[in-house]
Amino acid sequence: MSKAYVDPARCKACELCIAFCPKQAIEMTNHLNAAGYKHVQVIEEKCIGCGICYTVCPDMVFTVTEQAR
Numbered sequence: 001m002s003k004a005y006v007d008p009a010r011c012k013a014c015e016l017c018i019a020f021c022p023k024q025a026i027e028m029t030n031h032l033n034a035a036g037y038k039h040v041q042v043i044e045e046k047c048i049g050c051g052i053c054y055t056v057c058p059d060m061v062f063t064v065t066e067q068a069r
């Protein structure tokens with residue numbers, strides 16, 4: 001099953017990915033990254049690995065990987 005992973009250091013908290021995720025699998029945290037932005041996290045149980053977040057994020061925060069079943 002494929003899943004999306006976040007690189008928190010790259011996020012700028014624009015929330016585009018939250019708006020586009022079809023499974024509401026992305027949420028904003030209250031943690032600040034080194035640049036001073038809050039960052040998102042993926043709720044793994046909800047993620048279907050569709051890759052939309054990877055496509056819409058302007059800051060290359062996401063990696064979507066295939067995992068062995």
Ligand code: SF4
Binds near residue numbers: 026042046050064
């Ligand atoms: S891969 Fe799809 S389901 Fe998973 S977090 Fe990204 S947009 Fe949401």
Ligand code: SF4
Binds near residue numbers: 015016057058
């Ligand atoms: S689209 Fe990218 S930069 Fe914007 S909140 Fe989502 S992960 Fe962060």
